[in-house]
Amino acid sequence: MAEQNFVDYVKICCRSGAGGAGSSHFYRAKGIPKGGPDGGDGGRGGHIILRGNRNVWTLLSLKYRKHIIAGRGVNGGENNRTGADGDDIILDVPLGTVARDAETGDFEFEITEHDETRILLAGGRGGLGNTNFKSATNQAPRYSQPGEPGQEEWKILELKVLADVGLVGFPNAGKSTFLSVITAAKPEIAAYPFTTITPNLGMVQYRDGRSFVIADIPGIIEDAHKGKGLGHRFLRHIERNATLLFMVPSDADSIKNNYQTLLHELEMYNPELLDKPRILAITKSDLIDEELQELLQPEIPKDVPHIFISSVTQYNIQKLKDLLWETINKFREDKPAEREGFLE
Structure with a gap:
């Protein structure tokens, strides 16, 4: 039911x-048969507004609300009365x-931001009464x-999940299990691809009452940037995350190749994601011992901090929390403008 209730894309017809x-109108009163013009202005048409x-x-x-229709402005009246604005x-x-x-897709x-308002479609301006002329x-x-007539346009609204950490990995990389361990979120977990088909958000409780938000987003596949698999529906959620946590299982054919493929998909979708x-x-490091960890070192990319973890045994989970917290806060200090909405 929760998956059915998560909607991150709608197309609506808006009519302002x-x-x-x-x-x-001209002023008329007893003894004043030919008064001057006193026609008021018409009210503006109603806007369609988005509010955070x-x-x-x-x-x-x-x-299920495909047509959004705002109210019409009221006509101007006598005695220079301006008509009411449309709702x-x-x-x-x-x-x-x-x-x-x-x-156009533009x-x-x-x-x-909370309570931020933006006009999605502006209402028509009211006409001027004859007094103005x-x-x-x-x-x-x-x-x-x-x-002025109102406008009628189709608009697309897309949701990009706001989170401090976004999980990036192929299906069955252990992202949902990790989220269920590190947060109170209860994502669906099973041993088959694409168990997660909608983003799952969880709040991570850190030390001294501090916390941060982590998002498990549907698994990426090769050529996701072309729209394959869950494609753009997955990738757009990554854009709003402050830090990217790549997750590759220890039993993968090649940790380095998996990581490079994930990185390539992000770059092809939006090169700015690499910043x-x-x-x-x-992940799944409970399947290997320390000796095998050493043997895997040549397979691990050198240009990214790495850590072996196990969600089942909670091996190195606290160390990973520490690393994430440090990285998130460094990002906040380096780019404060991009941090609006995070870690509130």
């Missing part, structure tokens, strides 16, 4: 409100939600502006 028309909410974790509320539609979305134009903006040479204008701090965890 039309602006109200300006009024072409740290208590929302999925786009589920929009999955805005405010959609609460998770932090890390990206808005794109569905037709990036528009990303919601990263009065002048010394035209004291009785009999015309006003109609309101993130990386740690290599060699």
Whole structure:
């Protein structure tokens, strides 16, 4: 049920409100049969607005709401009365939600802070009443502006999971088991590929009451950057993680080749991902002894910190927590602007 409730991609049709028309009214009162223009402006049409909410974790509320329609602005009235604005539609979305134009695929903006609001589709402006067109040479204008029409566009909303650590590895690398041990999360665990088909978030309790967030994201496969397997659905979640924890099992045919393949997929999807701090965890180390660990050293890449771990026996789990905490905080110090939303 939890997997069905996690929605990280929706396509919605948005229709903003039309602006109200300006009024072409003239003042009339007892004894004043020919008063001047007093037509008010029309109200603006309603906007469609996205609002960040740290208590929302999925786009589920929009999955079955395909048409979002904002209210129309009210027409201007007499006595220079401006019409009321149309009702805005405010959609609460998770932090890390990206808005794109569905037709062009162009990036528009990303919601990263709690209570941050951005206009997804603006309403039409209200028309000006005839009062605005009065002048010394035209004291009785009999015309006003109609309101601007609303816009109708299809938008794509994608969720990029916000976490301090993202787990990167092939299916069955032991990511879900590791997450279940290091956090209170309860991901599905089984001995077959693609057990995890949606991201799982867990809070890691560190020393002295401190904590950080770790995400188990669906396993990558070769050519994932081309959309194979879970493809882009997996890779976009990696973009918002501060640190990448690569996980390769000790019984892999080649630890170095596995790591290089994972790195290549990230580079092909987005070269900027290679700028993130990386740690290599060699999982399932309960299957080997210290002598075999030494024999595997030539197979381990030299350009990344590595550690042997076992989720089953909890071997080196605390050491890995220490290493992750140190790496996360170094990243925060080096790039504070990119740390917004992490470790709150």
